[in-house]
Amino acid sequence: xxxxxxxxxxxxHIKTTARQYREEIYPKRExxxxxxxxxxxxxxxxxxxxxxxFTSLVNERCAHKSGGVLMLRIEDTDKxxxxxxxxxxxxxxxxxxxxxxxxxxxxxxxxxxxxPYTQSQRAEIYQAFCKELVEKGLAYPCFCTEEELADIxxxxxxxKAMPGYHGQYARCRDLTFEQIEENIKAGKSYVxxxxxxxxxxxxxxxxxxxxxxxxxxENIADVVLLKSDGIPTYHFAHxxxxxxxxxxxxxxxxxxxSSVNIHLQLFQALGLKPPKYAHVAPVMKEEDGSKRKLSKxxxxxxxxxxxxxxxxxxxxxLEYLMTLANSTYExxxxxxxxxxxxxxxxxxxxxxxSGALFDLKKLHSVSAEVISRFDAxxxxxxxIGWAEKYDKELYDCLSSDGDYAEGIFSIDxxxxxxxxxxxxxxxxRGYCSYFFDSLFVRExxxxxxxxxxxxxxxxxxxxYDPNDDRDAxxxxxxxxxxxxxFASEVKEFKAAEPGTYKGHVGDISSMVRVxxxxxxxxPDLCSVMALMGEDRCRARIxxxxxxx
Ligand code: GLU
Numbered sequence: 001x002x003x004x005x006x007x008x009x010x011x012x013h014i015k016t017t018a019r020q021y022r023e024e025i026y027p028k029r030e031x032x033x034x035x036x037x038x039x040x041x042x043x044x045x046x047x048x049x050x051x052x053x054f055t056s057l058v059n060e061r062c063a064h065k066s067g068g069v070l071m072l073r074i075e076d077t078d079k080x081x082x083x084x085x086x087x088x089x090x091x092x093x094x095x096x097x098x099x100x101x102x103x104x105x106x107x108x109x110x111x112x113x114x115x116p117y118t119q120s121q122r123a124e125i126y127q128a129f130c131k132e133l134v135e136k137g138l139a140y141p142c143f144c145t146e147e148e149l150a151d152i153x154x155x156x157x158x159x160k161a162m163p164g165y166h167g168q169y170a171r172c173r174d175l176t177f178e179q180i181e182e183n184i185k186a187g188k189s190y191v192x193x194x195x196x197x198x199x200x201x202x203x204x205x206x207x208x209x210x211x212x213x214x215x216x217x218e219n220i221a222d223v224v225l226l227k228s229d230g231i232p233t234y235h236f237a238h239x240x241x242x243x244x245x246x247x248x249x250x251x252x253x254x255x256x257x258s259s260v261n262i263h264l265q266l267f268q269a270l271g272l273k274p275p276k277y278a279h280v281a282p283v284m285k286e287e288d289g290s291k292r293k294l295s296k297x298x299x300x301x302x303x304x305x306x307x308x309x310x311x312x313x314x315x316x317x318l319e320y321l322m323t324l325a326n327s328t329y330e331x332x333x334x335x336x337x338x339x340x341x342x343x344x345x346x347x348x349x350x351x352x353x354s355g356a357l358f359d360l361k362k363l364h365s366v367s368a369e370v371i372s373r374f375d376a377x378x379x380x381x382x383x384i385g386w387a388e389k390y391d392k393e394l395y396d397c398l399s400s401d402g403d404y405a406e407g408i409f410s411i412d413x414x415x416x417x418x419x420x421x422x423x424x425x426x427x428x429r430g431y432c433s434y435f436f437d438s439l440f441v442r443e444x445x446x447x448x449x450x451x452x453x454x455x456x457x458x459x460x461x462x463x464y465d466p467n468d469d470r471d472a473x474x475x476x477x478x479x480x481x482x483x484x485x486f487a488s489e490v491k492e493f494k495a496a497e498p499g500t501y502k503g504h505v506g507d508i509s510s511m512v513r514v515x516x517x518x519x520x521x522x523p524d525l526c527s528v529m530a531l532m533g534e535d536r537c538r539a540r541i542x543x544x545x546x547x548x
Contacts, residue, residue, distance in 0.1 A: 006177055007134040009184075010141060010192075011127055018132035018270075021125055026114060026244040035068035037248045039104070040094075043075045044086030048093035048304045049296060050358065051253070051283040054321050056099045058280055059251045061325075061346040063102070071245060072104030074118045077231050093304040098314045114245040119237050126232040129240050129270060130192050130225050138197070138269045139225055141190040142172040143183050164221035165193065167200070173222065192226040194269060204261055209249065209278035209348045211257070219261040235259060239266040247275050251348070254279035278348050283324070284355035294358050301360060311386040311425025313374075315341075316367030322346075323366065324356035338373070368420035376410035379422070383409070386425035394429045397436040407531045408432045412523040419523055434517040435532060442518035442544075446510060450548040452502060456484050456511050457545050466534040473526040477512070478505050515544035 016025070029037060040056035042048070063070035072094070074087055083089075091107050103112025110117050133139035142165070144152070152169045156162070161169070173195065175183075183190065202218030225236040232240070242250055257279045267274035284291045285299055294302045301307075307317050322329045322341060332344050371379065380398065384405065387395035398405040409432075412419045421431050433439035446453065459480045468476060478488035485502045487493035493504035513525050516537050522528055529537050 001137070001177055003135050003137045006140075006180065007131045009177075009181065010134060011131040014124060014128050014131050016124070016128055018129045021128060021244060022272075026246070029069070029114075029246040031069070032067050034066055035248075036062045036066040037069045037071070037246050038063045038251055039071040039073050039242070039245065039247055040099075040101075041073040041075050041252070042090050043078060044082050044090065046083035046086035046089040047296060048090045049294070049302050050304055050307070050317075050321075051294060051302075052090075053094070053097050053099070053304055053317070054283055054324065055251065055253060055280050056094060057097075057318060057321050058278075058325055058348070058351070059249075060099050061342075062249060062251060062348060064100075064342070065346055068248070069102045069246075070100070071112065071114070071117060071247075072101040072106070073241065073245070074105050075234065075237065076118060076120045077227075077234065077237055079231075096308055096314060097304065097317060117245075119241070120231070122237075122241070123230055123232075125244070126226060126236060126240050127230060130232075130236070133194070133225070133269060134192075136269075138195050139192050140173060140175070140195055140222075141180055141184075142170075142193045142222070142224075143175075143188045143190045144172060162200075162220070164223075166196065166220045166222060170222050189228045191224045191228050193222040194225055194266065196220055196222050196265065197269065198261075198265060204264060206260060206264060206277065208257070208260075209251075209276055210281075210351045211254070211279055211353050214257070214260070216258070216261050219265045221262070223262055235262050235266060239263060239270060239272065242275050243267065243270070243272040249278055249348075250275045251278040251280060254281050278351075281352060281355040283358045286357055286359070291355065291357065293355065301358065309390060309426075311383075311390070311428075312363070312367055312423075313371065313382060313425075316363070316370040316423075319370050320363045320366045323362075324352075324358070326350040327352065364423045365420075368423040371422050372413075372418040372420045376406050376413050379409040379413075380405040383425045383428045387428070390426065391429060393439065397439060398432075404435070404531070408435050411527045411531065421523075434519065434522075435528075437536070440518065444514060444518065444520045446507075446514050446520070448503070448507065448511065452484075453511050453515075454545050454548050456480070456486075456508050457515055457541050459484060460508070460512055461538065461541055464534075464538070466530065466537070468526070470524070470526045473529075474505075474509075477509050481505050481508060484508070512541070515541045 038059040104117040198218040198220040205215045282293045285294045296302045481488040487501040487504040
């Protein structure tokens, strides 16, 4: 067979050669030694899985930690999976989580010198590489219909042979030029297949940067390279794109591990250097004592929109994902509380080989910790931004007075032991409702009888001075204790015979707290009252007394 003639016959429109793409159009990247070029390559399904954010974070850390490049490539060769606006949803999701790409597709279009980064715009490039494979006798057209393929599968089942288009079952493998010409002239549809150089029984080995040494059967199947519309399969597009784009490390979901034999063979057939592979185990969920993949269908937290809707700041989600990525991250964080996450010496070979458990409770506590380090303005602004979309009533309250809002979140913030009541912005309403009359509900009450509380609160109203600082505020509480039969010191109360006192100063302040806020537990009450202002505090106490 004259391969050159066949190549020209099949791809007459392809003028730019694979060699030109390799050597001229996509020059080698000039990067420092050790720089990693990585990519996140989602399909435009409109759904960004939290596992996708995890994988993109791992890619991002590897690229940016090493002074390399992170690309975003859109893999839209499977039109069946594509959703309208499916790219936008993914781009917005990634942006919301603060993953910064140096090259590739963005909401504003593409940027970077190694594009196009959208596979559907690269058809001619793949065809040029396929043409070259035909020239080398390593690819051929296959005219088998669905029925014929089904028939092959049946025969393989009967023969107990390996499934796939290979060996004696690969019936289009040895068609002559004339047969091919005749089929094409008759308008028969065809795909392009690799003429696999693999031998049955052959084994290959490669070192996965996460999973370690892996040995598997060599590929023997004549896999499809181009589908009947001239669009490549994932396998072929991966090999062509990742070599032209200079990807050094293909870091992707581990559902692709079993295809590495195909991929390595494709790189070999194309005469291209393969990248290093790192296969990331999926994010898991624990259910009834066993682990399963976090599922788009069953688990709301599989979708990144869940985190946006609940109001988890991106820093929290990334911080949590880092704890899943490297088991030493948490120790590092404990030792470096204030440090930027990006300072952590992230390593691929420290990643777990089996799927990390995604635990919402853990995310919650990591997030509360992260938020406790934000300043009040950031917290107030983010909550207002979140509430505008998800809690209109809260938004109206907070946005009507920005200083008041910031004041709320500045109480007990900073210092060595900041409070950790807020883990997500949707916790904010519960946290701050009592600061607003329109949101206020009485949630808790005290054991003390009505008479005792009434006496204490009336007394307090007599002495309450809104100008008191923290010490004066507490001294004033103490000052009313003796006349009410309460101990002004907790110590005193504890040392006394039971029955000597009705309670101690802490109980008096609890009564004031419950009267003013409707809760037993709040941040520093003196600060709360100062922010709420005298009128509101008095009104709350009076109303409480009335209803006792
Ligand atoms: N488009 C592929 C997927 O969504 C990407 C795999 C890869 O990163 O190569 O699974």
